[in-house]
Amino acid sequence: DSGVTQTPKHLITATGQRVTLRCSPRSGDLSVYWYQQSLDQGLQFLIQYYNGEERAKGNILERFSAQQFPDLHSELNLSSLELGDSALYFCASSGLGDTGELFFGEGSRLTVL
């Protein structure tokens, strides 16, 4: 158990819809990261937040947005969903110090029909 909690574990929705994925980081971790893993693309970095502020951005689509709240949990919002958005979405957190050790949650599996 990494200490990172993601909900929901599974989500099935239709094209055009909007969903929100939630992540609770390990206790005390200030950084939260979002990754997308689809069958044909491997793990793709989407975005990082540190103590509520966006810190790094990867290949995140404009239809996607994220935020980190004062209690440090984070939400990833996916809108105007397309079939190609079907993927595993992982959240990770890390603590103080630039050690590079990320703790990943078990992921949210999104299926868009």
Place this chain on the structure above:
Amino acid sequence: DAKTTQPTSMDCAEGRAANLPCNHSTISGNEYVYWYRQIHSQGPQYIIHGLKNNETNEMASLIITEDRKSSTLILPHATLRDTAVYYCIVPDPNFGNEKLTFGTGTRLTIIP
């Protein structure tokens, strides 16, 4: 990020040492080498990281060549639970050592 090259797949007999190579010939002097693994559809798991010296922890050993252009992850006594995809990552220090770019990794299969 410095590019890394890993074999697509490897097999190893249970109980033997699994040696997973990684080439990172464009690595610069202040870039670390990280290893993670991902057991089928679970979240990736940190294994070990190093800069220039060899490192060992309870999971594995990391051997980095003197010129730092390649490294080897060693699982000393592989078990069936070590079957996973192993990722060798050299993050871009301009973004901190936390923006990790995962490649395709090596799919390690432990054979009973």
